[in-house]
Amino acid sequence: xxxxxxxxxxxxxWVVPKRGPxxxxxxxxxxxxxxxxxxxxxxxxxxxxxxxxxxxxxxxxLYDRFSRPLFSTAVHILSDAxxxxxxxxxxxxxxxxxxxxxxxxxxxxxxxxxxxTRNRSIDRLRTRxxxxxxxxxxxxxxLGYQASTADGAxxxxxxxxxxxxxxxxxxxxxAEQKRAVELAFFSGLTQQEIAERLKEPLxxxxxxxxxxxxxxxxxxxHRL
Amino acid sequence: xxxERQEELAALAAFxxxxxxxxxxxxxxxxxxxxxxxxxxELRLAANSLAHAAPSVTPPPALKDRVMASxxxxxxxxxxxxxERAKVIPxxxxxxxxxxxxxxxxxxxxxxxxxxxxxxxxxxxxxxxxADLELKSAQNRFEAQRLxxxxxxxxxxxxxxxxxxxxxxxxxxxxxxxxxxxxRMRRENDLAQMKISTLASLLGNSSQAxxxxxxxxxxxxxxxSVAKLPSAAADKDYELWVIPDGKGAAPIAAGLxxxxxxxxxxxxxxxxxxxxxxxxxxxxxxxxxxxxxxxGNIVLLSQ
Numbered sequence: 001x002x003x004x005x006x007x008x009x010x011x012x013x014w015v016v017p018k019r020g021p022x023x024x025x026x027x028x029x030x031x032x033x034x035x036x037x038x039x040x041x042x043x044x045x046x047x048x049x050x051x052x053x054x055x056x057x058x059x060x061x062l063y064d065r066f067s068r069p070l071f072s073t074a075v076h077i078l079s080d081a082x083x084x085x086x087x088x089x090x091x092x093x094x095x096x097x098x099x100x101x102x103x104x105x106x107x108x109x110x111x112x113x114x115x116x117t118r119n120r121s122i123d124r125l126r127t128r129x130x131x132x133x134x135x136x137x138x139x140x141x142x143l144g145y146q147a148s149t150a151d152g153a154x155x156x157x158x159x160x161x162x163x164x165x166x167x168x169x170x171x172x173x174x175a176e177q178k179r180a181v182e183l184a185f186f187s188g189l190t191q192q193e194i195a196e197r198l199k200e201p202l203x204x205x206x207x208x209x210x211x212x213x214x215x216x217x218x219x220x221x222h223r224l
Numbered sequence: 225x226x227x228e229r230q231e232e233l234a235a236l237a238a239f240x241x242x243x244x245x246x247x248x249x250x251x252x253x254x255x256x257x258x259x260x261x262x263x264x265x266e267l268r269l270a271a272n273s274l275a276h277a278a279p280s281v282t283p284p285p286a287l288k289d290r291v292m293a294s295x296x297x298x299x300x301x302x303x304x305x306x307x308e309r310a311k312v313i314p315x316x317x318x319x320x321x322x323x324x325x326x327x328x329x330x331x332x333x334x335x336x337x338x339x340x341x342x343x344x345x346x347x348x349x350x351x352x353x354x355a356d357l358e359l360k361s362a363q364n365r366f367e368a369q370r371l372x373x374x375x376x377x378x379x380x381x382x383x384x385x386x387x388x389x390x391x392x393x394x395x396x397x398x399x400x401x402x403x404x405x406x407x408r409m410r411r412e413n414d415l416a417q418m419k420i421s422t423l424a425s426l427l428g429n430s431s432q433a434x435x436x437x438x439x440x441x442x443x444x445x446x447x448x449s450v451a452k453l454p455s456a457a458a459d460k461d462y463e464l465w466v467i468p469d470g471k472g473a474a475p476i477a478a479g480l481x482x483x484x485x486x487x488x489x490x491x492x493x494x495x496x497x498x499x500x501x502x503x504x505x506x507x508x509x510x511x512x513x514x515x516x517x518x519x520g521n522i523v524l525l526s527q
Contacts, residue, residue, distance in 0.1 A: 071283040114272035166276040184239040210235040217270035
């Protein structure tokens, strides 16, 4: 029997059996374990490191890990799948070109990719002529899921563990904080525009965004 | 230490909702406060996790092919090189390098001072040239103004001369008109003051004889015109008399009156003495050569 010890930082205790039928049977009896948030961030960081060396296989792996949430975010902001594809294409090219410039100490690779996606999507949104109509389509006050975690098994499988956790955290927010935070992230509106949209004073909106985001920070595991 | 206001701004920054002056001020605070910077990073992580909350949409398989095809020709940015550990340099080498560095610095400073001095000198020269140009320009402007004013002055003088000439001509004409008017008035006045008298015949045998006397008291002269008066005898002459106004005033001799063969006669006469006002005129027949006082018969007398 031989073991492959992962070289990823923070995962020295993770032992992957490479060969051996007995160990395979033993391993198959263990419950399915997903990497922890820190592990996921570490894996992403090591992929970026390999990408910086020109490793296209690593790039493909990163694409498989990030494309769904990035594409979903872009579609949700733009309400246009075709434009969302352009955005995601440009984001991954930027990740490839600037992989060597990524600083793990400043945040996760996923967070970096989401920032790129969101900024490009909102820029695209703001240049459209029918901005008001599109904002009404793309920024519903409710993302459409309930506080219950009883999502269908299929949806959970498609969404992934991270999505389930985050959706649960968002659904658990007080309604007014949830609306403020969702508009802040997905709508492309300014602070003042969000306040006008929700018909609340600007100071109230700022406070709701602050409280909602602090709750999310405390609810969602670090480095998701 | 982060207060509530900073935490609120950090949340907004995590969503890239800060703009303008608010953003600039917060960026400054972050630069000075590493803890605040870490809070923003932390909240941005939480904010970006919302990407997982978007309704899940599977990207089309063709998108991956498109992305993979695009990266083939793309260049990658290079990471900054790590700082290498400094090597140990011997002391004499350090001294030599220090001396060379000092010399280089001194040379650079001297060179810069020289360049500055040359530049300053050139600037002064350029300023001098500019001042000269400005002076010439000012002189040209003054000369142009002087010529313009001279021309204006010449025009004014010409206009003035013309005006004077016209005024003089007008004055001369006025004087002429005044003289003419005065003369006219004087003549009219003289005419108004002239005495015109008709003299009737006192001769029984020549009753048709008559005369007209016109006297100008201003000039003290007059004209007598006679018609149909018989000629005087060879030893006789007709003599004109001016009789002043006033009781008992003696007639004043006014000269002889020569009669033509046809009985007409004309004489311009003056009184021997000044006469203020004439009452009558008379013609008498006197001895040849006339008399100082009327002695003969009166043949004509004004009415």
